[in-house]
Amino acid sequence: APRHLLSIADLTPAELTTLVRNAHRHKTTITSVNEIPLSLRSALAGKTVAMTFSKRSTRTRVSTEGAIAALGGSPMFLGKDDIQLGVNESLYDTARIISSMTAAIVARVGPHSDVADLAKYSSVPVINALSDLYHPLQIIADVLTIAEVNLSSSSTSLGLEGIKIAWIGDANNVxxxxxxxxxxxxxxxxxxxxxxxxxxxxxxxxxxQAASTAPKPGKLFETTVPEEAIKDADILVTDTWVSMGQEEDTAKRLKAFEGFQITSELAKRGGAKENWTFMHCLPRHPEEVSNEVFHGPRSVVFREGENRLWAAISALEAFVVNKGKIL
Ligand code: CP
Ligand code: NVA
Incomplete structure (x- = not known):
């Protein structure tokens, strides 16, 4: 059976580190010489990668299509109105058929069980491009961004131990x-x-459980008070309060999340570290973060967005080109 990437939980700490390091290496070499190294250029030549997306996407679509093209392959975007899936055909039949003609499937779905089932029935690697539970490609890019902003590049570990992230907002896939x-x-x-x-x-x-696989795991703290989470944080991060598929609950959610907007005053009141940075996977709405923070000098959101491309190249290299060997 092929190896799939459905969640960051599928990776050992060392594998996640390697994926991020490779993403960083690709970013540095490709941007400095302004071209793709020969070894990567034709890695997917003559191959098609299917991208079945049942929801909208800007970053995931552009980064993944770009990454497939960079590796010499052909991305085939299949939106929900393009294929029979869900209307006229089962997930099982779809997985069997698409995987018989492609090198991999990158899938954006509603319920996580859809991408898990796709993986179960597919004969080629499946990469989760966002489900209601996980968003692994985003997190590879996020870890790369955190490493770039907070670190000197060190030996085999990324050296991120001790960094504190404060998530202020919805408990969601990201x-x-x-x-x-x-x-x-x-x-x-x-x-x-x-x-x-x-x-x-x-x-x-x-x-x-995932943390327990780490040699020195970080800790998860939970609270209902934003200031408590922010204390001593290096990074403040949030996402939309209304994820795709939750639109019916918009009014209720906006009310429930009042007071959770990330602002400079909130960061100060909570006692964030002096040099805190702001992250957001995007798309962004003004209610979850003030314009001042979002467009201010602490915000690394556009770097984080661009890093999606390098993360996608790294993930495709590992899961499609190297068949799940993360080297
Ligand atoms: N961050 C992210 O996944 O954005 P898209 O929904 O635009 O792909
Ligand atoms: N939590 C958001 C992320 C979008 C990239 C959603 O699922 O809609």
Whole structure:
């Protein structure tokens, strides 16, 4: 069976580190010489990678299509109105058929079980391009961004131990994979969510289990008070309060999340570290972060966005070109 990338939980701490290091190496070499190294240029030549997306996407689509093209392959974008899946054909039949003609499937889905089932029935690697539980490609880019902003590049580990991340907002897919990745790499993560929007118990168990695979795991703290999460944080991060598929609850959610907007005053009141930086996977809405922070000097959101490309190249290289060997 092929090896799939459905969540950061599928990676050992060393593998996550290698994926991030490779992403960084590709970024440095490709940007400095302004071209793709020969070894990568034709890695997927003559191959098609299917991209089945049941939801909108800017970054994931552009970075993944760009990464496939950079490796010499042909991306085939299949939006929900393009294929029979869901209307006229089962996931099983779709997985069998698409995987019989392609080198990999990059899938954006609603319920995580859809991408898990796709992986179960596919004869080629499946990469999760966002489900309601996880967003691994985002987190590879996020760890790269954290490493670039906070570090000198050190030996085999990324040297992120001791960094503290504060997540202020919704307990969602991006948070779950970020918490898994952070704690695997020895970073602490403090999560502030409003009452009633906490990390579900089953997910808390997944995060703690993932952390336990690390030599020096980071810790997960949870609170309903943003200031408590922010104390001594190096990084303040959030995401939308209304994820795709939750649009019906918009009014209720906007009310529940009042007071959770990331602003300079909140960071100060909470006692963030002097040099805190701001991250957001995007797309961004003004309610979750003030314009001042979002467009200010602490914000690394556009670097984080660009890093999606380098993360996608690294993930495709590992899971498609090298068949799941993360070297
Ligand atoms: N961050 C992210 O996944 O953005 P898109 O929804 O635009 O792909
Ligand atoms: N949590 C958001 C992330 C979008 C990239 C969503 O699922 O819509």
């Amino acid at each position: 948070l779950f994979d970020l918490a898994i990745g952070a704690t695997k790499l020895g970073m602490d993560i403090s999560v502030a969510t409003p009452n009633g929007y906490e990390i579900p118990e089953a997910m808390r168990a997944v995060i703690n």
